[in-house]
Amino acid sequence: MNESQQPASREDAVIWTEGLTRRFGEEVAVSDVTMTVPREKIFGFIGPSGSGKTTTIRMLTGVYEPTSGRASVLGSEPAGFDQRTRARIGYMPQLFVLYPELTVWENLSFVASLYGMPLRRKKRLEEVLDFVELTEDRKKVTSEISGGMQRRLSLATTLVHEPDLIFLDEPTAGIDPVLRRKFWDHFRYLREQGRSLFVTTQYVSEAAYCDLVGVLTGGRLLMVDTPMGLRYQAYGGDIVDLRTEERIPYPQRQDLADLPYVRGRPESVSESHLRLVVDEAATAVMELLEWCKEQEIAVESVEEYQPPFEDVFVELVKENGGAR
Amino acid sequence: MRDKISRFVDKMWRFFIRTSSFVRKELFGSLRQPRLMLTLVLGPFLILLLFGLGYRVEPQSLRTLFVLSEDSPFQGRLEEYSEDISPQLEMVGIRESLAQGLGELRRGNVDLVVVLPEHPVESIRNSERAVFTLYHNEIDPYQVDYIDAFARIYVDELNRRVLADVAGSGQEESASAEEALVQTQTAAANLRQALEAGNRGQAIEHRNELERGLNALLLAVGSGSQLVSDLEERFGLEESQEAEIRERLARMRQLFQSLQSLTATAAGSEIGEDEAEVARQIEEEAGAMEKTIDEFQTIAPGVLVSPFRAEIESVSPGSLRVSDFYVPSALALLAQHLAVTFGALSIVRDRQRGTMELFQVSPLGPLEGLLGKYVSYFLLEGLLLAILTALSLWVLRVPVLGSWGAYFLALSTLIFTGLGLGFVLSLLARNTSQAVQYSMIVLLASIFFSGLFLSLQLLRPAVQVVSWTLPATYGTQMLQDVMLRGAFSNEDASLLAALLGMGVAFFLAAWYLLRREMGLRRIGDDGAERPLPEQQ
Numbered sequence: 001m002n003e004s005q006q007p008a009s010r011e012d013a014v015i016w017t018e019g020l021t022r023r024f025g026e027e028v029a030v031s032d033v034t035m036t037v038p039r040e041k042i043f044g045f046i047g048p049s050g051s052g053k054t055t056t057i058r059m060l061t062g063v064y065e066p067t068s069g070r071a072s073v074l075g076s077e078p079a080g081f082d083q084r085t086r087a088r089i090g091y092m093p094q095l096f097v098l099y100p101e102l103t104v105w106e107n108l109s110f111v112a113s114l115y116g117m118p119l120r121r122k123k124r125l126e127e128v129l130d131f132v133e134l135t136e137d138r139k140k141v142t143s144e145i146s147g148g149m150q151r152r153l154s155l156a157t158t159l160v161h162e163p164d165l166i167f168l169d170e171p172t173a174g175i176d177p178v179l180r181r182k183f184w185d186h187f188r189y190l191r192e193q194g195r196s197l198f199v200t201t202q203y204v205s206e207a208a209y210c211d212l213v214g215v216l217t218g219g220r221l222l223m224v225d226t227p228m229g230l231r232y233q234a235y236g237g238d239i240v241d242l243r244t245e246e247r248i249p250y251p252q253r254q255d256l257a258d259l260p261y262v263r264g265r266p267e268s269v270s271e272s273h274l275r276l277v278v279d280e281a282a283t284a285v286m287e288l289l290e291w292c293k294e295q296e297i298a299v300e301s302v303e304e305y306q307p308p309f310e311d312v313f314v315e316l317v318k319e320n321g322g323a324r
Numbered sequence: 325m326r327d328k329i330s331r332f333v334d335k336m337w338r339f340f341i342r343t344s345s346f347v348r349k350e351l352f353g354s355l356r357q358p359r360l361m362l363t364l365v366l367g368p369f370l371i372l373l374l375f376g377l378g379y380r381v382e383p384q385s386l387r388t389l390f391v392l393s394e395d396s397p398f399q400g401r402l403e404e405y406s407e408d409i410s411p412q413l414e415m416v417g418i419r420e421s422l423a424q425g426l427g428e429l430r431r432g433n434v435d436l437v438v439v440l441p442e443h444p445v446e447s448i449r450n451s452e453r454a455v456f457t458l459y460h461n462e463i464d465p466y467q468v469d470y471i472d473a474f475a476r477i478y479v480d481e482l483n484r485r486v487l488a489d490v491a492g493s494g495q496e497e498s499a500s501a502e503e504a505l506v507q508t509q510t511a512a513a514n515l516r517q518a519l520e521a522g523n524r525g526q527a528i529e530h531r532n533e534l535e536r537g538l539n540a541l542l543l544a545v546g547s548g549s550q551l552v553s554d555l556e557e558r559f560g561l562e563e564s565q566e567a568e569i570r571e572r573l574a575r576m577r578q579l580f581q582s583l584q585s586l587t588a589t590a591a592g593s594e595i596g597e598d599e600a601e602v603a604r605q606i607e608e609e610a611g612a613m614e615k616t617i618d619e620f621q622t623i624a625p626g627v628l629v630s631p632f633r634a635e636i637e638s639v640s641p642g643s644l645r646v647s648d649f650y651v652p653s654a655l656a657l658l659a660q661h662l663a664v665t666f667g668a669l670s671i672v673r674d675r676q677r678g679t680m681e682l683f684q685v686s687p688l689g690p691l692e693g694l695l696g697k698y699v700s701y702f703l704l705e706g707l708l709l710a711i712l713t714a715l716s717l718w719v720l721r722v723p724v725l726g727s728w729g730a731y732f733l734a735l736s737t738l739i740f741t742g743l744g745l746g747f748v749l750s751l752l753a754r755n756t757s758q759a760v761q762y763s764m765i766v767l768l769a770s771i772f773f774s775g776l777f778l779s780l781q782l783l784r785p786a787v788q789v790v791s792w793t794l795p796a797t798y799g800t801q802m803l804q805d806v807m808l809r810g811a812f813s814n815e816d817a818s819l820l821a822a823l824l825g826m827g828v829a830f831f832l833a834a835w836y837l838l839r840r841e842m843g844l845r846r847i848g849d850d851g852a853e854r855p856l857p858e859q860q
Contacts, residue, residue, distance in 0.1 A: 062684070083687035097682050101356055101357060106353075110349045114342055114345055115687060116338030116341050118341070
């Protein structure tokens with residue numbers, strides 16, 4: 001884990017949990033989750049469907065009481081949230097839960113009222129609609145807008161009261177890649193404004209957009225790290241692709257594997273393409289070029305390879321004993 | 325201190341904003357569905373209108389088949405014993421055998437088969453009533469009751485007509501009494517003149533004529549005036565006409581006796597003025613009797629056999645149509661049903677859609693949410709009922725005789741209580757279809773037990789307990805009194821207080837359940853808690 005990304009103490013954290021567990025009868029939905037989420041960061045909570053992401057969010061927002069363990073959100077236990085704390089939290093459920101018979105504007109205004117926003121709030125409502133690019137659709141009845149627009153409206157209602165901490169439960173589920181990208185742009189903008197985001201997703205690739213990522217599977221939190229840290233942990237180091245003009249003979253391959261900064265045996269992607277796990281990609285690239293020169297191997301390219309997070313996730317799950 | 329006040333004002337202001345958000349949401353959402361609004365208003369109104377137009381006030385006519393043999397004494401007089409007796413009896417034919425008649429009845433070609441008695445006179449002579457047998461094929465208990473009542477009225481009317489005929493005959497006999505009276509009067513006058521003239525031979529002849537006249541009079545008066553006499557005796561008239569006739573008759577007999585002995589003892593002697601005076605008195609008595617007998621003759625036979633009739637006057641204000649009577653109870657039922665349905669679907673829909681989770685995370689408190697829903701549905705339903713009331717007044721012409729304040733109060737309390745019941749049902753239901761089922765059960769119970777169609781007096785006391793658990797029962801009683809009697813009695817005030825109490829109880833129960841719903845989800849050992857929408 002990249003410790004530099006972790007907050008120094010629980011007091012500085014926007015969320016911390018300790019042994020957070022939730023059972024439904026015999027079934028364990030979330031087991032022993034301990035984590036610390038720093039302020040003003042995007043914390044990605046990644047895991048497959050049914051891994052316990054929503055249950056965790058519900059415990060952190062005070063909807064569910066944990067079976068055991070503790071949690072602190074914005075310095076308070078979720079069970080004891082007062083109205084002020086609740087007003088500092090924004091929550092976007094996974095499903096569209098607003099009223100289909102109301103217009104975009106009326107739904108937004110309704111949620112603004114739920115948060116006790118003053119009646120002179122037109123400017124703020126317009127701002128947030130503009131932020132999610134729904135200004136021109138404000139008079140449309142919600143049942144008649146597309147699914148993507150409904151997601152954007154949901155996001156707008158989550159942000160309308162300018163919360164400090166935003167829980168987003170699979171905000172990008174079921175939307176097209178372009179809109180998904182836009183959503184992440186919005187999230188980064190919110191982070192830059194000083195807000196903290198707790199985002200669940202089952203799109204592992206979205207881990208790359210997060211500052212910190214918690215990997216959840218089968219109700220267990222496997223690890224929390226930066227995206228790079230996760231890759232490193234998944235493969236045991238950085239990955240470098242070595243492409244040569246001709247096939248490297250077996251003895252030289254053996255020598256390559258024995259280099260001090262190379263970990264494990266090189267993987268042969270093709271005859272002239274080897275993939276190596278190294279301590280640190282930046283230094284390893286230079287040293288590999290030097291080694292090839294010494295060995296009179298004609299090099300086509302040597303560069304760091306960043307495996308997709310799907311692969312990283314699979315590796316992590318494999319290493320940690322697989323999914324439940 | 326100032327800060328405290330400022331914080332309190334801010335808190336209350338936010339409370340108001342959160343609560344009012346539901347009002348705007350419900351009103352905008354509902355008004356955006358004009359078809360729904362039309363259904364909610366026009367649907368019930370059209371049903372009421374159709375009922376008002378379609379309800380038949382006149383009794384149902386019965387297609388009737390008569391069964392009688394060829395030699396029946398009723399042959400030739402059947403019309404008199406059918407449609408003439410009752411306009412509801414529509415004679416469709418005559419059959420000679422019962423089997424034929426019953427065949428038609430089973431095929432549904434007729435409603436009633438009347439079998440006339442074959443030998444009515446023999447039955448009566450044997451001191452037995454002659455039986456008219458009526459066959460029907462009804463399964464509806466109300467129709468069976470109607471036919472029973474119809475049969476009773478039919479036979480009563482038949483009996484009355486027979487008696488009227490008999491009474492008419494009696495009156496005809498009294499005509500012969502009048503002849504006898506004239507004979508008596510003439511004989512008495514002739515006797516007096518003969519006595520005054522001292523003509524003994526003529527006097528004896530006229531005395532014999534007088535005796536015959538008196539005997540005839542005695543016979544005629546005795547039979548004809550008996551009905552009147554019985555009536556007069558039953559109702560205790562001290563100076564009855566019949567008694568007067570008999571007294572006069574007795575006096576005339578007595579006078580005649582004295583005259584007879586006088587003429588007998590004075591045979592061969594002078595006839596004095598005393599005899600002439602007795603004859604004059606008999607003449608006078610006969611003259612007085614003539615007037616009394618005339619009075620008896622002028623009484624209609626129908627009156628003699630049915631001397632009484634009922635005249636019904638209501639002390640309630642105005643005359644009401646059948647549809648007028650049902651409008652208050654229909655309004656009460658509708659007010660309750662709308663409120664229960666609005667309430668029942670409201671929270672369960674929020675739960676199923678997932679909006680409840682949004683409420684749980686937001687600063688919205690259970691009381692704010694509940695009050696918001698109460699106010700919004702109250703206003704919405706108030707609007708619908710105002711339109712329905714206006715339509716009832718101006719289109720159905722149903723009166724509101726009492727005060728509008730009482731009307732508003734009764735309806736408002738009913739809506740408040742109905743909404744509370746709906747919210748409680750909504751919070752107990754696990755899903756929308758269960759909530760709909762609950763509200764339909766309440767509706768069904770209200771149709772049977774709230775006094776809409778059946779008066780509460782027709783229900784056993786144990787079942788009336790069910791009636792008084794339904795808000796519509798209170799609403800029906802109060803609205804009927806306010807709209808149709810024009811009064812809001814002390815009893816209505818008690819009903820209003822009871823209904824309000826019930827509403828407050830529902831409110832508290834709904835608040836408690838919503839607090840539980842919006843609070844933390846506790847973990848049951850069996851994990852059997854109400855699930856949130858499936859998301860993960």
